[in-house]
Amino acid sequence: MLEEARQLLERYYGYSSFRPGQDRLISSILDGHDVLGIMPTGGGKSICYQIPALLLPGVSLVVSPLISLMKDQIDSLTQMGIPATFINSSISGSEVGKRLRGASLGQYKLIYIAPERLELESFRSLLRSLPISMVAIDEAHCISQWGHDFRPSYRRIAELLAELPGRPRVTAFTATATPEVTSDILAHLNIPRDQVYLTGFDRTNLKFSVVKGENKHDYLLSFIRERADQAGIIYAATRKEVDSLCELLVKKGINAGRYHAGLSDGARKEAQERFLYDDIRVMVASNAFGMGIDKSNVRYVIHANMPKNMEAYYQEAGRAGRDGEPGECILLFSPQDTIIQKFLIEEGIGDPERRTNEYRKLQGMVDYCHTTRCLRKYILNYFGEEAPEECGNCGNCSDEVEEADLTREAQMIFSCIYRMKERFGAALVSQVLKGSRNQKVRQFRFDELPTYGLMSRHTEKEITDLIHTLSAEGYLTLTEGKFPVLKLSPKAARVLRGEESVLQRRRIAVRREEEGNAELFEELRKLRKELSERDHVPPYVVFPDSTLREMSVLLPTDRSSMLSVKGVGEAKFLRYGVLFLERIQAYMEQGSH
Ligand code: ADP
Ligand code: MG
Numbered sequence: 108m109l110e111e112a113r114q115l116l117e118r119y120y121g122y123s124s125f126r127p128g129q130d131r132l133i134s135s136i137l138d139g140h141d142v143l144g145i146m147p148t149g150g151g152k153s154i155c156y157q158i159p160a161l162l163l164p165g166v167s168l169v170v171s172p173l174i175s176l177m178k179d180q181i182d183s184l185t186q187m188g189i190p191a192t193f194i195n196s197s198i199s200g201s202e203v204g205k206r207l208r209g210a211s212l213g214q215y216k217l218i219y220i221a222p223e224r225l226e227l228e229s230f231r232s233l234l235r236s237l238p239i240s241m242v243a244i245d246e247a248h249c250i251s252q253w254g255h256d257f258r259p260s261y262r263r264i265a266e267l268l269a270e271l272p273g274r275p276r277v278t279a280f281t282a283t284a285t286p287e288v289t290s291d292i293l294a295h296l297n298i299p300r301d302q303v304y305l306t307g308f309d310r311t312n313l314k315f316s317v318v319k320g321e322n323k324h325d326y327l328l329s330f331i332r333e334r335a336d337q338a339g340i341i342y343a344a345t346r347k348e349v350d351s352l353c354e355l356l357v358k359k360g361i362n363a364g365r366y367h368a369g370l371s372d373g374a375r376k377e378a379q380e381r382f383l384y385d386d387i388r389v390m391v392a393s394n395a396f397g398m399g400i401d402k403s404n405v406r407y408v409i410h411a412n413m414p415k416n417m418e419a420y421y422q423e424a425g426r427a428g429r430d431g432e433p434g435e436c437i438l439l440f441s442p443q444d445t446i447i448q449k450f451l452i453e454e455g456i457g458d459p460e461r462r463t464n465e466y467r468k469l470q471g472m473v474d475y476c477h478t479t480r481c482l483r484k485y486i487l488n489y490f491g492e493e494a495p496e497e498c499g500n501c502g503n504c505s506d507e508v509e510e511a512d513l514t515r516e517a518q519m520i521f522s523c524i525y526r527m528k529e530r531f532g533a534a535l536v537s538q539v540l541k542g543s544r545n546q547k548v549r550q551f552r553f554d555e556l557p558t559y560g561l562m563s564r565h566t567e568k569e570i571t572d573l574i575h576t577l578s579a580e581g582y583l584t585l586t587e588g589k590f591p592v593l594k595l596s597p598k599a600a601r602v603l604r605g606e607e608s609v610l611q612r613r614r615i616a617v618r619r620e621e622e623g624n625a626e627l628f629e630e631l632r633k634l635r636k637e638l639s640e641r642d643h644v645p646p647y648v649v650f651p652d653s654t655l656r657e658m659s660v661l662l663p664t665d666r667s668s669m670l671s672v673k674g675v676g677e678a679k680f681l682r683y684g685v686l687f688l689e690r691i692q693a694y695m696e697q698g699s700h
Contacts, residue, residue: 128306156243165238247279316502344412416468
């Protein structure tokens with residue numbers, strides 16, 4: 108049977124072999140099992156139901172929420188010689204009748220339907236008269252309330268299945284299903300657990316990284332300029348942000364276009380085509396962009412804002428490197444992003460249980476941004492796949508990391524949380540540790556705690572960042588909801604008792620390929636010369652060339668970014684770093700650099 112399937116693959120699609128996972132899944136369908144296939148975007152799910160549909164008698168139904176893509180999908184099947192049609196709201200009543208009659212006469216092997224159709228009893232009764240041998244459910248996560256795109260009409264699928272004479276085979280497919288969504292799909296469709304095919308979530312050609320504390324505009328501009336001939340997508344959270352980023356890029360001479368739901372159909376279509384044909388190089392887009400986009404040479408996907416959950420992130424980032432060539436997936440994180448996402452949850456979701464669930468998913472996303480462990484492992488584990496400790500090809504696994512001992516800082520934080528009776532969030536804890544005089548701190552008399560001002564040498568932001576990292580690493584847990592409260596985990600208690608230390612993998616500033624700003628580099632060399640004469644030491648003792656070079660690339664603007672430059676430690680920062688900061692600042696202000 109599988110051999111026949113292979114021949115069809117060759118004949119209709121022109122592919123010589125199945126991808127890993129496709130053949131196992133197809134065999135199982137052909138053996139008569141109901142299956143759930145979980146494969147990443149671009150993994151080749153369609154073929155997994157189209158080929159069995161061709162081999163099975165009668166017709167197969169495909170339920171899909173992607174109504175705007177149906178016509179194109181059917182056109183391309185038709186062009187390959189596969190008899191298929193679709194039924195959705197764009198079709199007149201009489202045309203629906205005609206297509207269904209055609210189906211009962213055996214004119215089609217596949218009928219794509221929009222889930223909303225199933226709400227109509229009249230439509231379901233028409234389906235009962237068709238020889239349906241398989242129902243394929245695409246984007247099956249829409250069944251689950253815990254998924255990221257719940258569609259109530261998907262719940263009607265089970266009803267339909269119960270009504271159809273001679274229960275057809277049921278196959279379900281999705282790119283993103285967490286363990287609980289998986290369980291939900293299985294329970295709802297009655298698919299046995301041993302028929303879950305989870306394949307290849309790892310996209311080994313993609314390099315993931317999270318960038319924090321950078322000026323987003325500067326980062327984007329320099330990143331894009333370094334890749335003058337490559338296509339990329341930049342995702343932003345709001346229409347307004349899409350517009351302003353696109354404007355910025357265009358103003359700086361970059362060939363960019365934009366895409367979001369606020370634009371007319373025509374404008375969107377045009378932008379999309381121009382991007383597909385490499386007419387525009389960088390697409391700045393909201394999450395409305397990407398469904399069904401099969402452009403394979405997208406070399407990078409940058410998220411200018413953190414998305415609402417890992418499912419959305421992996422789907423969007425996964426649009427890089429579909430051709431198997433290296434791709435970069437970079438998330439530019441700022442704490443503001445969390446606030447926006449919380450706002451969207453509050454505004455958008457009424458049901459309290461679902462809201463709590465969304466908050467939990469959001470926390471999973473925030474943890475991704477703060478973990479110092481392997482990002483690939485984090486992603487794969489999130490989707491229920493095993494992974495080695497380190498992948499060697501993500502921002503956290505690159506060679507340029509060092510282990511820093513943060514036990515002291517962690518103890519200060521844990522102790523402060525403990526003394527505040529584990530009843531407050533990261534912001535207030537940071538303020539207390541910083542020694543803030545703010546109203547709330549005084550109101551609760553936290554300025555009388557022994558931990559008050561204990562970390563005054565850090566900025567509040569540094570303290571909150573550290574708290575987030577500690578929570579991503581499992582030392583702290585956050586309660587669910589709009590105002591998460593910090594609690595100590597047993598791991599934290601061991602650190603407080605001095606039984607365990609906290610080691611953090613810290614990224615040493617990545618040195619970029621290019622040489623940085625040569626003019627600024629010269630400026631910095633001059634300053635180094637002055638200081639070396641003042642202190643009677645050779646220049647390289649002040650800072651080696653490589654450090655100056657890195658400063659001219661990274662353009663640090665504050666203490667923490669200066670400290671991230673390789674070769675700048677605490678002591679040297681105080682002695683020299685401050686002066687270099689001033690010089691860089693002056694240089695930047697003096698011209699349009
Ligand atoms: P998904 O629905 O999982 O996102 P698709 O079914 O749209 O992915 O397939 C993505 C791309 O991979 C399509 O261009 C498809 O033709 C191609 N493809 C699928 N299976 C194979 C295969 N066995 N060999 C080569 N290309 C394949
Ligand atoms: Mg698909």
